[in-house]
Amino acid sequence: MADKLISKIPEGPLAEKWTKRKSEIHLVSPNNKRKLEIIVVGTGLGGASAAASLGELGYNVKVFCISDSPRRAHSIAAQGGINAAKNYQNDNDSIYRLFYDTIKGGDYRAREANVYRLAEVSAAIIDQCVAQGIPFAREYGGYLANRSFGGVQVSRTFYARGQTGQQLLLGAYASLNKEIAAGSVKSYPRHEMLDLVVVNGEAKGIIARNLVTGKLERFGAHAVIIATGGYGNTYFLSTNAMNSNGSAALQCYKKGAYFANPCFAQIHPTCIPVHGDQQCKLTLMSESLRNDGRIWVPKKLEDVEKLRKHQIKASQIAEEDRDYYLERRYPAFGNLVPRDVASRAAKERCDAGYGVNETGLAVFLDFSEAIKRLGHQRVAERYGNLFEMYEKITASSPWEEPMMIYPAIHYTMGGIWVDYDLQTTIPGLYAIGEANFSDHGGNRLGASALMQGLADGYFVVPITIGDYLSKKFSEPKQDINAPEFVQAEKDVQARIDRLFAIKGTKTVDSIHKKLGLIMWEYVGMARNAEGLKKAIKEIADLKKDFYENVNVPGTQYEFNQELEKALRLEDFFEIGTLMAYDALNRNESCGGHFRVESQTEEGEAKRDDANYMYVAAWEYKGEGVEPELHKEPLIYENIKVVTRNYKD
Amino acid sequence: MEFNLKIWRQKNAKDKGHFETYHISGIEEDASFLEMLDILNEQLIREGCDPVAVDKGCKSSGPVSFDHDCREGICGACSLYIDGRAHGPDDHVTTCQLFMRHFKNGATITVEPWRSAAFPVIKDLVVDRGAFDKILQAGGFISVRTGSAQDANNILISHDRAEESMDAAACVGCGACVATCKNGSAMLFVAARVSSLALLPQGKLEAQKRAKNMVAKMDELGFGNCTNTRACEMECPKGISVAHIARLNREFLKAKFSE
Numbered sequence: 085m086a087d088k089l090i091s092k093i094p095e096g097p098l099a100e101k102w103t104k105r106k107s108e109i110h111l112v113s114p115n116n117k118r119k120l121e122i123i124v125v126g127t128g129l130g131g132a133s134a135a136a137s138l139g140e141l142g143y144n145v146k147v148f149c150i151s152d153s154p155r156r157a158h159s160i161a162a163q164g165g166i167n168a169a170k171n172y173q174n175d176n177d178s179i180y181r182l183f184y185d186t187i188k189g190g191d192y193r194a195r196e197a198n199v200y201r202l203a204e205v206s207a208a209i210i211d212q213c214v215a216q217g218i219p220f221a222r223e224y225g226g227y228l229a230n231r232s233f234g235g236v237q238v239s240r241t242f243y244a245r246g247q248t249g250q251q252l253l254l255g256a257y258a259s260l261n262k263e264i265a266a267g268s269v270k271s272y273p274r275h276e277m278l279d280l281v282v283v284n285g286e287a288k289g290i291i292a293r294n295l296v297t298g299k300l301e302r303f304g305a306h307a308v309i310i311a312t313g314g315y316g317n318t319y320f321l322s323t324n325a326m327n328s329n330g331s332a333a334l335q336c337y338k339k340g341a342y343f344a345n346p347c348f349a350q351i352h353p354t355c356i357p358v359h360g361d362q363q364c365k366l367t368l369m370s371e372s373l374r375n376d377g378r379i380w381v382p383k384k385l386e387d388v389e390k391l392r393k394h395q396i397k398a399s400q401i402a403e404e405d406r407d408y409y410l411e412r413r414y415p416a417f418g419n420l421v422p423r424d425v426a427s428r429a430a431k432e433r434c435d436a437g438y439g440v441n442e443t444g445l446a447v448f449l450d451f452s453e454a455i456k457r458l459g460h461q462r463v464a465e466r467y468g469n470l471f472e473m474y475e476k477i478t479a480s481s482p483w484e485e486p487m488m489i490y491p492a493i494h495y496t497m498g499g500i501w502v503d504y505d506l507q508t509t510i511p512g513l514y515a516i517g518e519a520n521f522s523d524h525g526g527n528r529l530g531a532s533a534l535m536q537g538l539a540d541g542y543f544v545v546p547i548t549i550g551d552y553l554s555k556k557f558s559e560p561k562q563d564i565n566a567p568e569f570v571q572a573e574k575d576v577q578a579r580i581d582r583l584f585a586i587k588g589t590k591t592v593d594s595i596h597k598k599l600g601l602i603m604w605e606y607v608g609m610a611r612n613a614e615g616l617k618k619a620i621k622e623i624a625d626l627k628k629d630f631y632e633n634v635n636v637p638g639t640q641y642e643f644n645q646e647l648e649k650a651l652r653l654e655d656f657f658e659i660g661t662l663m664a665y666d667a668l669n670r671n672e673s674c675g676g677h678f679r680v681e682s683q684t685e686e687g688e689a690k691r692d693d694a695n696y697m698y699v700a701a702w703e704y705k706g707e708g709v710e711p712e713l714h715k716e717p718l719i720y721e722n723i724k725v726v727t728r729n730y731k732d
Numbered sequence: 733m734e735f736n737l738k739i740w741r742q743k744n745a746k747d748k749g750h751f752e753t754y755h756i757s758g759i760e761e762d763a764s765f766l767e768m769l770d771i772l773n774e775q776l777i778r779e780g781c782d783p784v785a786v787d788k789g790c791k792s793s794g795p796v797s798f799d800h801d802c803r804e805g806i807c808g809a810c811s812l813y814i815d816g817r818a819h820g821p822d823d824h825v826t827t828c829q830l831f832m833r834h835f836k837n838g839a840t841i842t843v844e845p846w847r848s849a850a851f852p853v854i855k856d857l858v859v860d861r862g863a864f865d866k867i868l869q870a871g872g873f874i875s876v877r878t879g880s881a882q883d884a885n886n887i888l889i890s891h892d893r894a895e896e897s898m899d900a901a902a903c904v905g906c907g908a909c910v911a912t913c914k915n916g917s918a919m920l921f922v923a924a925r926v927s928s929l930a931l932l933p934q935g936k937l938e939a940q941k942r943a944k945n946m947v948a949k950m951d952e953l954g955f956g957n958c959t960n961t962r963a964c965e966m967e968c969p970k971g972i973s974v975a976h977i978a979r980l981n982r983e984f985l986k987a988k989f990s991e
Contacts (some may be wrong), residue, residue, distance in 0.1 A: 140878060159806050170884070217928070217929045220894065229887050273865070326800055362759070362833075594774065
């Protein structure tokens, strides 16, 4: 089956590949576009921008989201910014540099051609967003402002205060609204995709549950685009929104789409630490804070003790008694090392006993030096709303005492395997944004998720999908009474009936919490073979417990959030297991994936290019059966593969 | 901390609805209001009362439904009317950013859904805000197609103007303004969008038409009129100023005069 993994990377020089591919793609004439239907699942940056752009092109689009409005998708919560190779700062930025930084930041586990295209279209994204009326930050001369993010040495990040994701999403949502008004897009809010329908090997529709009436509904189309984000909530506690889930992606996997690099999950270094066991969600503090904030822990363990007992405050610890460990270990990048490096360094200090809060799982992010250097007003302009947000949550003011932060699950680089056209191993099924695996390798750089979502949605999939659809316009509208649809609906119904029939005593969340603990312990920031095997076993046991003891109250035919959660948890079990299998297979440390067995004497991650320079694409083999691994070799023709170095 | 929670329960849009009171204890001061509701729901489910059983004499209607998602104050999903205030007693926060330290230990807290003719209740504390989407579909956009944009720096916008536009663009579409307004008006919501775009050169061209169409849609969907009580501004979690309503009115009047 390995022949399914054809990446379709165009021949020719890197900088000409996208142009070449575009010139080869068959077009669909306007009158034929009218006959073609496309389903887009998800309305974050990827889904909303794709649906709007496809609608503009003249296709008939149906767009689905689980929330009450497309505007609530979790892209909205992205704070810091969006990268683009505009070189407006004249700091010698270029498409090549953005490409290079992304490949290097991803620890040489992303495809060259895809990443180059991402960098290539990045500038047009900013143009598009400004034209939509997104109020990006401006210099006093009226030009666009930029800032820096981790893992890079130029300023290429565009931003709208600490609400860049919100503004970009409202822009895409506005374009979507324009198309809904024009009649080219039909919106289905409060609908959750529960299965993919495949007819003769091709994606032809979905089964969705209307979350208000509880009814299962069938939707047919000539192609399906999955834009449902990542699966970080497998860990229960993450920075993802409460309803973010991996179910749509997992259903595609079960229907034959390969799932790539599932173990690559990003742990973000700057989140507000866990405060007790009643919590269900972690809050991110934007990476942009690391532009001016300095990360440290005390040098002396006695100071740590006093901090934990509240006998002293951080501000009372003398400068020479502070260990600015990122600046010490990585002088070239200092506090702006990539996320995986910063997270591991925080864990290293806390494991050594230097964690600064009661749980011992926190480090300081300190602005006192920046406030002295820049003054109160300029710091407030840059980070005011983030400071407020921190104070609201913790009741402590970053103006007076440093913030306390700790790493948390934030983003998943892995996802549905796609070729250069963003098509999955199922013809007619596409995956975009965080839902696919394609651009970030083992670690995503800050401000690149927004870039990828919009690149895929505005500029890639609307073009590449034409190549597939150019062969489909003579096919009639998909009959949703076809046996494949009937069967898919029956299967979903059986899943729901099974859940209600259990009538146990445990809540969905209590079991999900346990899954989260297993994942964080064994598939978290440091992984080893023994732990990963344990995780697979423990998840299987927990799943058994779930099917024997869960209590899903209420009925199907009503608004029922417990049922929604139970269905998602079923899929998180599968995703967690798949992540563990992948992490077990990848016996190297790479990006966000750190295998204890593979490190240097200094404790830095040690990649194994000889054995693991490939994309691990997993094929579903049935319930409880180990999935089959397929390998797509990664070939670097334009970049010299070296050890990532942020030290000098 | 412990509390008595008097919560609105309503099976569906057709049900009349009623209050039920629950006691909850062991809540941390740093827990958010929604985390407290999560804990309540855990408790209600563990007690084994499901909604089907209510008719058979079970004392609770099962877990309480409420909209929520990001839990960091930006998605605008959460929408609770707490002790007579949209998003509760703290100023300029969404419900998810309201923390239990703002309540007195032992207090009885009343929790209701947004109450507005334009936002029918779906279940318990969940309402249908689809009307907001419809208003924005009536003109809350700039008519630019993907791919037609010029270089971003060809459009110069002064720092202050961009900031002012951003102030209005911060709207999260939660509906607190409507829930708070005695007339159930959506003026602040409409104004935020109209003003944010009208302040920018890109949005100028369609500004009047946008104002006219969005206001017409708002009226059609059953929202009330604005009588300048400014209650909306007080309760807006993002502190959006009623000054934007003045700008909306200007654009609206210009549109009327040019007819």
